[in-house]
Each structure stands twice: as structure tokens, then as C-alpha cells.
Amino acid sequence: xxxxxxxxxxxxxxxxxxxxxxxxxxxxxxxxxxxxxxxxxxxxxxxxxxxxxxxxxxxxxxxxxxxxxxxxxxxxxxxxxxxxxxxxxxxxxxxxxxxxxxxxxxxxxxxxxx
Numbered sequence: 795x796x797x798x799x800x801x802x803x804x805x806x807x808x809x810x811x812x813x814x815x816x817x818x819x820x821x822x823x824x825x826x827x828x829x830x831x832x833x834x835x836x837x838x839x840x841x842x843x844x845x846x847x848x849x850x851x852x853x854x855x856x857x858x859x860x861x862x863x864x865x866x867x868x869x870x871x872x873x874x875x876x877x878x879x880x881x882x883x884x885x886x887x888x889x890x891x892x893x894x895x896x897x898x899x900x901x902x903x904x905x906x907x908x
Contacts (some may be wrong), residue, residue, distance in 0.1 A: 795837035796884035798857075800826035824883040828859060835864060843869045851902050854881055 799811055802821035810820075826833060840855040847869055849854070854873035858865040873881040875892055882892050 795840050796881075797825035798828065798833055798836045799824040799880040799883050799889045800828065804856045808908060818878050820878070822878075822880065824880075824885055832864070839864065839866060840869075847871070850900055852881075 800823040802823065802850045809824045826836075828836070836857055836859070839857065840853075841868060849869075849871060852873070854870040856867040856870070858867060873879060875882060875896075885892060885895050
């Protein structure tokens with residue numbers, strides 16, 4: 795699992811709207827400003843969601859972290875790859891380029907069907 799991305803709220807319009815999601819002005823922190831324990835817990839929950847949904851290569855899960863706990867929202871089975879998307883930020887945080895990641899996915903897909 796890659797490092798979590800934190801969406802800094804409030805955003806320009808006060809909540810994480812579709813416009814805020816696609817805006818370069820929305821502050822996204824990676825790795826997230828969370829304790830190492832919370833980051834590990836989010837990674838574990840994301841892996842569990844990925845597995846429970848029967849996914850193979852990659853996904854992106856959204857959570858809300860509050861003082862009362864971590865709440866799972868959804869898993870995206872085709873995460874965005876734009877410069878404002880979370881997945882490229884997580885990849886960059888661990889030193890992986892988007893092009894290398896995509897090449898890896900192509901290798902996984904072609905190897906499986908060969």
C-alpha cells in the first residue's frame with residue numbers, strides 16, 4: 795500500500811467538492827500529516843478493501859479520519875492519473891514515476907494472459 799494522501803479541509807469552497815477534487819489549488823499532503831500508527835491502519839484498511847472487492851493490481855480507497863476513528867468511504871477501481879490526482883502523489887512519495895507504474899501494470903496484465 796502506498797502512503798495516504800491528506801486533503802486539507804476546508805478547501806476553497808469549504809468542502810471537498812468535485813471542483814475542489816479537480817483543482818490544483820486544493821492542498822494535498824503526501825505523506826499525510828497523520829501519526830505513523832494511523833497511516834499504517836489506513837494502509838491496512840485499504841488493502842483489506844482491495845482484497846474484499848476481489849481487485850488485482852491497484853485501487854484507491856477514501857477514508858475520513860476523525861477523533862472518533864477512521865471511516866471507510868469507498869474504493870475507486872480506476873483512480874485518476876492526472877497531476878491533481880492522489881495516486882500520482884502517492885507514487886511520487888515513494889519515488890515511483892507514473893510512467894514506471896503504468897509500465898508495471900502493463901507487464902502484470904500481459905504476463906497474466908500470456
